[in-house]
Amino acid sequence: MQISSNQTSLSKTLHNRRKKLANLINFPAILWSGSRSSRNFPANTFPFRPSSHFLYFAGLPIEDAAIRLEAGKLELFMDNPPPSNLLWHGEIPTRDSLAEIIGADAAFPMKELKSYAANAATISVQNPTTKITQSQILNRDIFPSNKPQEIDLELTKAIISLRLSHDDTALTEIKQAAAVTVEAHKVGMAATKNAKFEANIRAAMESIIISHNMTCAYSSIVTVHGEVLHNEQYYHPLQTGDLLLADVGAETTLGWASDVTRTWPVSGKFSPTQRDIYDVVLAAHDECIAQIKPDVEYINIHLLAAKIIAEGLVNLGILKGKPEDLVEMDAHALFFPHGVGHILGLDVHDMEDLGDLAGYEMGRERSSRFGLGFLRLNRPLIPGMLVTIEPGFYQVPGILNNKEMRQKYQNIVNWEKLEYFSDVRGIRIEDDVLVRAKGAEILTQELPSDIDAIEKLVG
Numbered sequence: 164m165q166i167s168s169n170q171t172s173l174s175k176t177l178h179n180r181r182k183k184l185a186n187l188i189n190f191p192a193i194l195w196s197g198s199r200s201s202r203n204f205p206a207n208t209f210p211f212r213p214s215s216h217f218l219y220f221a222g223l224p225i226e227d228a229a230i231r232l233e234a235g236k237l238e239l240f241m242d243n244p245p246p247s248n249l250l251w252h253g254e255i256p257t258r259d260s261l262a263e264i265i266g267a268d269a270a271f272p273m274k275e276l277k278s279y280a281a282n283a284a285t286i287s288v289q290n291p292t293t294k295i296t297q298s299q300i301l302n303r304d305i306f307p308s309n310k311p312q313e314i315d316l317e318l319t320k321a322i323i324s325l326r327l328s329h330d331d332t333a334l335t336e337i338k339q340a341a342a343v344t345v346e347a348h349k350v351g352m353a354a355t356k357n358a359k360f361e362a363n364i365r366a367a368m369e370s371i372i373i374s375h376n377m378t379c380a381y382s383s384i385v386t387v388h389g390e391v392l393h394n395e396q397y398y399h400p401l402q403t404g405d406l407l408l409a410d411v412g413a414e415t416t417l418g419w420a421s422d423v424t425r426t427w428p429v430s431g432k433f434s435p436t437q438r439d440i441y442d443v444v445l446a447a448h449d450e451c452i453a454q455i456k457p458d459v460e461y462i463n464i465h466l467l468a469a470k471i472i473a474e475g476l477v478n479l480g481i482l483k484g485k486p487e488d489l490v491e492m493d494a495h496a497l498f499f500p501h502g503v504g505h506i507l508g509l510d511v512h513d514m515e516d517l518g519d520l521a522g523y524e525m526g527r528e529r530s531s532r533f534g535l536g537f538l539r540l541n542r543p544l545i546p547g548m549l550v551t552i553e554p555g556f557y558q559v560p561g562i563l564n565n566k567e568m569r570q571k572y573q574n575i576v577n578w579e580k581l582e583y584f585s586d587v588r589g590i591r592i593e594d595d596v597l598v599r600a601k602g603a604e605i606l607t608q609e610l611p612s613d614i615d616a617i618e619k620l621v622g
Contacts, residue, residue, distance in 0.1 A: 309518030328547030389589020443475030
C-alpha cells in the first residue's frame with residue numbers, strides 16, 4: 164500500500180467529506196472495503212481494489228476493513244496483520260498507524276464491529292464474501308447496490324450528492340492520472356510504426372502506466388476492430404490501411420481514474436475516407452466540449468453529438484434527410500449507438516454500481532429509444548463534475564446487417580455509398596472534461612486530437 168506523503172492534507176480532506184455526509188444523514192453508516200478474490204487457488208488472487216464508497220471516506224485502499232461514520236466522526240475496524248505476513252508480504256501498516264493517517268477518531272479489531280452496528284446504513288459491495296458479512300453484521304437483508312432500500316437508499320443518495328462534485332484532493336489525483344494517460348497514448352502512437360500486433364501497442368501504453376506506479380482504470384481497449392465497443396482481444400496483426408482504436412486510462416494508487424480514447428492510422432496516414440469520418444467525429448467532440456458549463460443538461464450534449472454526426476453523414480452521402488429528423492428517428496444510432504460519455508472519478512464509470520441512481524436525476528428513467536437507451540448520464544451539469552466526451556462512428560455488423568434495421572432504414576441509408584467507407588470500422592475520440600463555474604477545463608488537452616498532430620505523433 165502506497166501512503167500519501169501529504170498525510171495532513173489527506174486527513175483534512177477526509178474529515179471534510181464525513182462532515183458533509185453528517186449534514187445529509189442523521190444515522191450511522193458502515194462501509195466495507197471488501198476482500199481479495201482468488202483467481203484459481205486461494206493464494207493466487209486478483210489485485211485488490213476496495214469499494215469506491217469506502218475509499219471516498221477512508222482515503223486508503225485498506226483490505227478487509229470497515230469504517231463507521233456518524234455525526235462527522237469515523238471509526239476504523241480492521242485486524243492487524245498476523246506475524247506470518249512478515250515472511251510473505253513484509254511490513255504492513257498496523258490498524259493504529261492507518262487510523263492516524265486517515266484521521267480516524269477511534270480504531271477497533273474487526274470482531275468489535277457488530278456491537279457498533281445497530282441502526283446503521285450501508286451500501287452493498289461487489290465482493291460476494293463481504294456481502295455475506297454485511298448481512299451478518301447488520302442482521303438484515305442487504306439489497307443490491309443499484310436497488311437499495313430505506314436508510315440504505317438515503318445513504319446512497321447522500322453519497323451520490325457528494326461524489327458528483329470533486330474536491331481539490333480528488334482533482335489533484337485525477338489530474339495525475341490524466342497526465343500519465345496522455346503520456347501513455349503518445350507512447351502508444353510512437354510505438355505503432357514498429358509494432359506487429361495490437362498487443363505490442365498495448366504493452367507500450369500500459370508500461371507507462373505501470374512505470375508511474377499506477378494501474379489501468381479498466382481493461383484496455385487497443386484494437387483494429389474498433390467496431391467492437393469493449394474489445395479486449397489483442398492478437399490481431401496490424402496491417403496497412405487499418406485504424407487502431409486505443410481506449411486506455413490510468414488509475415492512481417488512491418483509486419482515481421482517467422479515461423481517454425484516440426484513434427489513429429497504423430500506417431501513419433489517414434486514408435481520404437478515414438479522414439472524412441474522423442472529421443465528423445472530431446466536430447462532434449469539439450462542439451460538445453465547447454457547450455459544457457453548469458446547468459447544461461447532459462442529454463442535450465448527447466443530442467448535439469448525435470445531430471452533428473447525422474449532419475456529417477448526410478454531407479458525406481451516407482444518410483439522407485434532415486439531421487434533426489434523422490436524430491428523432493434514431494438513424495444516427497446505426498453508427499453512434501452509445502451515449503456521449505459518463506461521469507468519472509473513483510470509478511471509470513463513476514458510481515455505476517448504483518445503477519441509474521447516480522447517473523440519472525431523480526425522477527428520470529432510461530429511455531427505451533435505440534438512440535438514447537445507452538445514455539449513462541442524464542443530469543444537469545454542476546461545477547466540479549467530471550465527465551467524458553466520447554462521440555464515435557462504428558460499423559457494427561450486428562446492427563448494420565440486422566434485417567429489421569435494414570428494412571426500417573432502407574430509404575435513409577445509402578448502402579452503396581457506405582461501402583466506400585469500408586476501411587472505417589470504428590473511430591472514437593474521448594477526453595476528460597471538468598465542469599468549471601464558467602465553462603469547461605479539458606484535463607487531457609495535452610493529447611492532440613486533430614489529424615495533422617496525430618499523424619505526426621504516429622509517423
